[in-house]
Amino acid sequence: MPHQETVLVTGGAGFVGSHCVAELVARGYSVVVFDNLQQGHRAAVPAEAELVEGDLASPATLTRLFSAFRFDAILHFASNSLVGESMRNPHLYLHDNVVNALNLVQFAADNGVRRFVLSSTANLFGMPDRMPIDENTEIDPGSPYGESKFMIERILHWADKVHGMHSACLRYFNAAGAHPDGHLGEDHDPETHLIPLVLDVAAGKRPHIEIFGDDYPTHDGTCIRDYIHVSDLADAHIRVLSALDHRSCRYNLGNGRGYTVREVIETARRVTGRDIAVKVGARRPGDPPVLIASSERIRRDLGWDPRFPDLETIIRHAWDWRCRNPGGYESGPVRELVAVG
Numbered sequence: 001m002p003h004q005e006t007v008l009v010t011g012g013a014g015f016v017g018s019h020c021v022a023e024l025v026a027r028g029y030s031v032v033v034f035d036n037l038q039q040g041h042r043a044a045v046p047a048e049a050e051l052v053e054g055d056l057a058s059p060a061t062l063t064r065l066f067s068a069f070r071f072d073a074i075l076h077f078a079s080n081s082l083v084g085e086s087m088r089n090p091h092l093y094l095h096d097n098v099v100n101a102l103n104l105v106q107f108a109a110d111n112g113v114r115r116f117v118l119s120s121t122a123n124l125f126g127m128p129d130r131m132p133i134d135e136n137t138e139i140d141p142g143s144p145y146g147e148s149k150f151m152i153e154r155i156l157h158w159a160d161k162v163h164g165m166h167s168a169c170l171r172y173f174n175a176a177g178a179h180p181d182g183h184l185g186e187d188h189d190p191e192t193h194l195i196p197l198v199l200d201v202a203a204g205k206r207p208h209i210e211i212f213g214d215d216y217p218t219h220d221g222t223c224i225r226d227y228i229h230v231s232d233l234a235d236a237h238i239r240v241l242s243a244l245d246h247r248s249c250r251y252n253l254g255n256g257r258g259y260t261v262r263e264v265i266e267t268a269r270r271v272t273g274r275d276i277a278v279k280v281g282a283r284r285p286g287d288p289p290v291l292i293a294s295s296e297r298i299r300r301d302l303g304w305d306p307r308f309p310d311l312e313t314i315i316r317h318a319w320d321w322r323c324r325n326p327g328g329y330e331s332g333p334v335r336e337l338v339a340v341g
């Protein structure tokens, strides 16, 4: 019988991580989710995966985790990931994100793990003036959050040189959407991302959506972002897992097409058939006017080809999940945790 690979997924109860876990399980991997459930949800982890509750900041917990399981690969999603929060509290990012990743990489190296996938970010590139942003665009992080991810990318560069641990740094642009079959979605508390907030307004949970500035140098004055379906991100993770047998890599992940905030709201009106009230507010500090990815490299190298590139489908899947789960994951069944010592 072929060896079934075991993958550790930190942050696997969160938005992007849970979609990757579902894909891994569907493809026959054995999956261990490690999550402190600060933003994650038990109900987002399938019964086929083990769920270990714990915090990356605890070396004692990591010791128990790595004694209880032998991992072939690690997908590392667990992180603080809000640009605005990082501008107010850089320590949470430049210290916590980096030290947690450093500990994890050390445990991985000590335990012979040869493959590591990092959730990195478009914020690595700050405010570039040329679009689209490919892997040769100058790195100039736009915030302590982006800087923390860049520091982790460098840690992984040296883990390859020193320990022969191959890594993939996947710089997502704006992750959005929900599982096409409606069983997984985006549920953060507090929510800060545009699409779920807009859908909250459509659902009558918020009175209006505030547009953060309409005086940007774009065709309607609002910021342009490249929204990427969370299932297409999951597919990219699966592809790089096999590619990592041979070498380390870095890929920018987006659809290569940008939409303004107003276009997102308009599309959500069409998809939901609901009125969505808007108020124009001040710019949010640190927001670049335009971020659009070039993902030519991963298309060429790994044949990655997004299944859900259009914004309408991305928003429709998010809306379907919202309609099926009006209370988010809260109303779902509670599942058992695995003790690791």
Ligand SMILES: NC(=O)c1ccc[n+]([C@@H]2O[C@H](COP(=O)([O-])OP(=O)(O)OC[C@H]3O[C@@H](n4cnc5c(N)ncnc54)[C@H](O)[C@@H]3O)[C@@H](O)[C@H]2O)c1
Residues within 6 Å of the ligand: 010, 011, 012, 013, 014, 015, 016, 017, 034, 035, 036, 037, 038, 039, 040, 041, 054, 055, 056, 057, 076, 077, 078, 079, 080, 081, 100, 119, 120, 121, 122, 171, 172, 173, 174, 175, 176, 188
């Ligand atoms: N959502 C996006 O648009 C986006 C864009 C670029 C990069 N990213 C990166 O992708 C990753 C996943 O993002 P997401 O939107 O799914 O976030 P999320 O908050 O939904 O998921 C993160 C998960 O990690 C867990 N976690 C956080 N800190 C932990 C710790 N110290 N120990 C154990 N568990 C911990 C949380 O409980 C949560 O379940 C993050 O690393 C984020 O920086 C996200």
Ligand SMILES: O=c1ccn([C@@H]2O[C@H](COP(=O)(O)OP(=O)(O)O[C@H]3O[C@H](CO)[C@H](O)[C@H](O)[C@H]3O)[C@@H](O)[C@H]2O)c(=O)[nH]1
Residues within 6 Å of the ligand: 081, 082, 083, 120, 121, 122, 123, 172, 173, 174, 175, 192, 193, 194, 195, 197, 209, 210, 211, 212, 213, 223, 224, 225, 261, 284, 287, 291
């Ligand atoms: O209430 C809101 C929320 C957002 N926006 C605007 O909508 C766009 C998207 O904002 P999000 O907060 O949804 O996403 P960000 O582009 O700020 O951030 C996302 O992409 C970044 C990379 O560029 C990071 O990786 C981060 O983790 C990820 O959430 C931005 O122009 C923002 O100004 C609003 O106008 N009103």
